[in-house]
Amino acid sequence: MKSVIVPSVQSPPSMLKLHDFCNRALTGKVLCIENMSNAPIALNEGAVAPRSALAVSIAEPTLAPGKVTTAYLVSQIGR
Numbered sequence: 581m582k583s584v585i586v587p588s589v590q591s592p593p594s595m596l597k598l599h600d601f602c603n604r605a606l607t608g609k610v611l612c613i614e615n616m617s618n619a620p621i622a623l624n625e626g627a628v629a630p631r632s633a634l635a636v637s638i639a640e641p642t643l644a645p646g647k648v649t650t651a652y653l654v655s656q657i658g659r
Contacts, residue, residue: 593621593643595628598650602657606634611651615643629653 594614601608611628615621621643625636628651640649 593617593623593627605657607655607657609653609655611653612648613638613643613651614648615645618645620644623649623651630655632656 594616596612596614597609598612599608599610613623613628623638623641623643625633625638628638629636633653633655635652635654637652638649639651640647643649
């Protein structure tokens with residue numbers, strides 16, 4: 581008999597862009613993130629923002645099932 585490791589499958593969080601802000605150099609985004617899974621999830625900058633982001637803030641980084649949080653992203657224009 582062969583052992584098989586099966587990774588747990590978790591629903592990704594649902595993300596909805598609420599607002600865009602920009603000026604000549606920077607762009608900002610406000611995201612609404614909902615945990616669609618049956619288990620708590622831990623959000624981090626890499627999960628919600630591109631690597632080129634200058635700043636990321638997640639209001640509630642640990643999200644219980646069915647709960648919603650807000651994330652704020654700032655990036656340079658063109659990146």
